[in-house]
Each structure stands twice: as C-alpha cells, then as structure tokens.
Amino acid sequence: MTSGIQTMNKDTILKVEHLSMRFGGLMAINDLSLEVKRGDITALIGPNGAGKTTVFNCITGFYKPTMGMISMTQKSGKQYLLERLSDFDITKQAKVARTFQNIRLFGGLTVLENLLVAQHNKLMKASGYTVMGLLGMAGYKREAEASIEMARFWLEKTDLIDRADDPAGDLPYGDQRRLEIARAMCTGPELLCLDEPAAGLNPRESLALNNLLKSIRDDTGTSVLLIEHDMSVVMEISDHVVVLEYGQKISDGTPDHVKNDPKVIAAYLGVEDDEVEDVISEELDGSVQ
Numbered sequence: 461m462t463s464g465i466q467t468m469n470k471d472t473i474l475k476v477e478h479l480s481m482r483f484g485g486l487m488a489i490n491d492l493s494l495e496v497k498r499g500d501i502t503a504l505i506g507p508n509g510a511g512k513t514t515v516f517n518c519i520t521g522f523y524k525p526t527m528g529m530i531s532m533t534q535k536s537g538k539q540y541l542l543e544r545l546s547d548f549d550i551t552k553q554a555k556v557a558r559t560f561q562n563i564r565l566f567g568g569l570t571v572l573e574n575l576l577v578a579q580h581n582k583l584m585k586a587s588g589y590t591v592m593g594l595l596g597m598a599g600y601k602r603e604a605e606a607s608i609e610m611a612r613f614w615l616e617k618t619d620l621i622d623r624a625d626d627p628a629g630d631l632p633y634g635d636q637r638r639l640e641i642a643r644a645m646c647t648g649p650e651l652l653c654l655d656e657p658a659a660g661l662n663p664r665e666s667l668a669l670n671n672l673l674k675s676i677r678d679d680t681g682t683s684v685l686l687i688e689h690d691m692s693v694v695m696e697i698s699d700h701v702v703v704l705e706y707g708q709k710i711s712d713g714t715p716d717h718v719k720n721d722p723k724v725i726a727a728y729l730g731v732e733d734d735e736v737e738d739v740i741s742e743e744l745d746g747s748v749q
C-alpha cells in the first residue's frame with residue numbers, strides 16, 4: 461500500500477470542488493470537495509443514503525451537478541471539465557470508465573463479445589466510418605486484431621478465458637462482476653470508477669477482486685475510485701479513503717486515519733460525535749463480559 465508521503469507527491473487526476481446536487485427539496489450532496497491522486501485506489505464510503513452514488517453519477521455524467529466543478533487531468537496534462545461533457549464523452553475523451561451497483565452486461569452476448577463491444581468506438585474510427593473501411597482498410601484490420609488482443613489480456617487477467625464463448629448471463633455472479641471490470645478496462649480508462657464491486661461476493665471472490673484491483677493499479681497505473689460497503693476490501697486495498705455523511709465529507713485520509721476518526725465511528729454507529737466515547741466503552745465492556 462502507498463505511504464502517506466508518496467501520496468502527497470502524486471499528482472491529482474480528479475478534483476471535485478464545491479459539488480452540490482439537489483433533488484427537489486433534498487440536498488443529496490452539499491458543497492463537497494475531494495481529490496483523487498493518480499495511481500491510487502481511493503475509496504468513497506459512508507452510510508446508506510450518504511450520497512456516494514450521486515457523486516459517481518455527477519463524475520460520470522449521469523447527473524448534471526446543481527453546482528460545482530469536476531476536473532480530470534490526464535497523464536498527458538490534458539484537462540477536462542466533466543460537468544460540461546456528456547456521459548459518452550466522459551468515457552471517450554476524458555477516459556473515465558465505470559461499473560454500476562447493479563450489473564449491466566449484455567447477457568445474451570458472449571463474454572468475449574462483451575469485451576469487443578466495449579472497443580466499438582476505436583474500431584469504427586479505424587474504419588473511417590464506412591463499409592469499405594470495414595471491409596478493406598489495413599488500419600481497421602490492425603485495430604480489430606489489437607481489440608481481440610486487449611480482450612484476451614483482460615480475460616486472462618480476470619480469470620475468465622475459459623468462459624470466453626459462454627453467454628455473459630450464464631456466468632456466476634462473481635464472474636459477472638469481474639467481467640464488468642474487464643469490460644471497463646477494455647475502454648482504456650485513466651480513471652476507473654467502481655460502484656460496490658464487492659457486493660454479493662463470497663470471501664474467495666472478494667479476495668480475487670482485491671488482487672485484481674491491486675493489479676490494475678500496480679500493473680496498468682490506472683487510478684481507481686470505488687464505492688464500497690465491505691470494510692475488509694476498503695481497508696485492505698485503498699491508499700486513500702473519503703467518508704461522506706448526509707452529502708458532506710466528514711473524514712479524508714489513509715485507511716488507518718479514517719478508521720480511528722471519531723466522526724466516522726459516530727456516523728457508522730448512528731450516534732452524535734460527543735456520544736462516541738461512551739458508546740465505544742459500552743461496546744468494549746459488553747465484549748469483555
């Protein structure tokens with residue numbers, strides 16, 4: 461895991477500034493600022509309804525924020541203001557990919573086809589957007605081979621190579637979750653946003669997911685932003701954790717820092733800050749008896 465000092469030296473890939481999102485009378489996100497460092501796994505955590513998915517939806521263009529700025533800086537130095545782009549361009553130009561809380565694969569297509577469809581934009585560009593291009597151009601053939609190679613790489617990495625020709629909908633749940641991540645990686649993202657990737661996984665699948673995410677960070681340099689309720693996953697793989705409650709940030713730092721932050725303990729136990737000490741000692745007394 462990355463030390464705090466190394467993290468300070470990293471540059472910022474995503475900067476969320478004064479983000480607010482209102483749904484009618486409900487302020488789901490209220491003046492939220494946070495940063496994601498390049499090459500880190502950053503976890504966004506918080507109790508149910510804290511606003512985590514809403515933040516994801518603002519970053520990935522599914523919602524237009526009521527206020528605030530979301531800037532993404534690519535490795536090349538190119539910058540994008542995500543709140544001004546469509547969801548399509550956030551993936552295509554800014555290179556932000558995401559998965560959803562509820563799996564959204566093409567269940568009737570094979571595992572391999574799901575990974576090839578993800579690379580459709582690149583292939584169409586290589587064809588010059590013409591049928592003749594599809595049929596004859598050398599550039600298209602090269603790109604098609606590269607797409608298959610990319611799909612094969614991620615099938616191996618996610619341990620799905622033996623299921624390549626099976627319909628995605630036939631895979632067990634844990635395999636489908638990994639396929640979603642493979643599909644997102646096939647778009648060549650610089651930032652990968654994962655909404656509850658460990659939800660519904662058994663301990664063996666959860667361990668495989670941890671290893672996959674660490675390998676995505678370490679071997680490809682892709683930055684990862686994840687929402688996760690499973691604290692064993694968050695504490696094991698994150699370099700940086702941001703905690704939300706009622707649409708506001710209540711803690712931000714290393715996993716150790718947030719784990720011991722009284723505000724976070726209070727949020728998870730559902731008590732006021734000044735009652736935390738009492739509740740913790742009561743819990744300890746209870747566990748000793």
Ligand SMILES: Nc1ncnc2c1ncn2[C@@H]1O[C@H](COP(=O)(O)OP(=O)(O)OP(=O)(O)O)[C@@H](O)[C@H]1O
Nearest residue numbers: 483486487488506507508509510511512513514515
């Ligand atoms: N499209 C919407 N319209 C109205 N209210 C919404 C909408 N999306 C989210 N909300 C509300 O915004 C608040 C934050 O919801 P959100 O789904 O972002 O929380 P969350 O932290 O992701 O929760 P969970 O952990 O349960 O997924 C909730 O009160 C939710 O009901």
